[in-house]
Amino acid sequence: MGKILLLLLIVVPALEIAVLILAGNTFGILVTILLIILTGVLGAALAKKEGLNAIRTAQMQASQGQIPSGVILDGVCILVGAVLLLTPGFITDGVGFFLLLPQTRAILKGFLQRIFEKLINSGKVVFINNRRW
Structure with missing residues (x-):
């Protein structure tokens, strides 16, 4: 995992x-900068x-006594997408909008759920419930 992360930290910025x-040469520097700013503003919104x-969905599910597991994955994807x-x-930006x-x-949520299920079924991930109420 560490090697993949290191590779990403080198390859993605390059x-x-x-x-x-390429965009600067094709569209011009000003248009490229405006596109970067536009994607940031649209992405933030x-x-x-x-x-x-x-958050609303999680609150609604929690108030109905449901565990908002799918919404938690949504939140993680939204957070990562916003940072990207x-x-x-x-x-x-492309990966961020995808998320x-x-x-x-x-699509990604289904993939992540399958990975988590495999980890849980293999015993590599264990959940412990320490509630005392």
Whole structure:
């Protein structure tokens, strides 16, 4: 896991720089900067909207006595997507929008749920309930 993270920390910024240079040469520096700012502003607004929706859904499920497990994954995806959208670059913006849009986020949620289920079934992840009420 550490090697993959290190690779991502090296490869993603290098790719972002290459795409930014290409965009600057193709569209011009001013348009490229405006696009970066626009995606950041749109991403922040979308993250706020989706985050508030996730909080409302979690509160509603909790008030009905349900465990909001799917909403927790939504919240994690929204948080990561928002951070990626605030990071300058078009690749991270694409991944950030993928995580923020409910339709595409559902694809990743299904994938993450399968991974968590495998980890739990293999015994690598154990949940302990220490409630005393």
